[in-house]
Amino acid sequence: MRRTQLQLSQELLAEKAGMSQSYYSEVERGARPLPTLTHHKLMALADALEWSLADMQEQTGIDLGAPRAERLATxxxxxxxxxxxxxxxxxxxxxxxxxxxxxxxxxxxxxxxxxxxxxxxxxxxxxxxxxxxxxxxxxxxxxxxxxxxxxxxxxxxxxxxxxxxxxxxxxxxxxxxxxxxxxxxxxxxxxxxxxxxxxxxxx
Missing domain, CATH: 2.10.109.10 (Umud Fragment, subunit A)
Structure with missing residues (x-):
């Protein structure tokens, strides 16, 4: 889990994302699905997790309306x-x-x-x-x-x-x-x- 990788408690991560701990807990448990969050909340959560919105979409496998990051190829x-x-x-x-x-x-x-x-x-x-x-x-x-x-x-x-x-x-x-x-x-x-x-x- 990204939060544990960053060694953050739910309370601290919620504070960084500008949301209550109970609200974030619902998001983490899946009780409040990511696609139901406003774009502003999604971006704030991604920033708190030190991800771009595209990173969060890729890591969760959930379509959040963000283009995927990729490297230049041929x-x-x-x-x-x-x-x-x-x-x-x-x-x-x-x-x-x-x-x-x-x-x-x-x-x-x-x-x-x-x-x-x-x-x-x-x-x-x-x-x-x-x-x-x-x-x-x-x-x-x-x-x-x-x-x-x-x-x-x-x-x-x-x-x-x-x-x-x-x-x-x-x-x-x-x-x-x-x-x-x-x-x-x-x-x-x-x-x-x-x-x-x-x-x-x-x-």
Whole structure:
């Protein structure tokens, strides 16, 4: 168990995760399944366990809506699009890049580069994003969307006010986009690659 590996009591781990000891105990016993936790609580728990959300998903085997971490493998050329140009139906790639070839790519996929800090710390400015253009029906996960002529990378979330496109960066918590018909979904992000401490992160 990760908590015991870190030599932490339930009480101390709960404190680090910003939750009560009884609440954490329910999570640890499975009485409160991980997928029922809010994204904020999942991230806080992962941080307390010294994991990324992708690490926790991989270690528990439970789908938490986080891309899996992987290392760069052999590569193949793939077209790269400028993020904001994806708002145009006839957008043309700006060039070719070497794409990680580990695992199977979807039949209809695109590569672009993250712009801005809306999705930090999980997806950072300048990191490569791969998304599946066949996956345009919103469900749990991160998507590339177009809203009012601007392209965003956002998480599909259920808020008290209804479904919305939210940013992982707390600074943008109030800048959510309601999931209405005026939002065009370009595809679901299935891989994000960025070099941090010699690691390829977040798919």
């Amino acid at each position: 590569a193949e050329p793939t077209p790269v699009y400028i993020l904001q140009q994806l708002a145009h139906p006839n957008a043309k790639p700006e060039g070719l890049n070497l794409t990680p070839n580990q695992g199977k790519h979807p039949a209809n996929w695109r590569q672009t580069v993250m712009e801005g800090n809306e999705m930090e710390p999980r997806i950072r400015d300048g990191e490569s994003i791969y998304f599946d253009t066949d996956k345009t029906t919103p469900e749990k996960g991160v998507y590339v969307i177009v809203h009012k002529g601007r392209v965003h990378v956002r998480r599909y979330s259920q808020l008290p006010t209804g479904p919305a496109w939210t940013a992982d960066n707390p600074a943008y918590a109030l800048n959510f986009i309601p999931a209405t018909d005026d939002v065009q979904v370009l595809g679901r992000v299935y891989r994000v690659v960025g070099i941090r401490d010699d690691k390829s992160l977040l798919n």
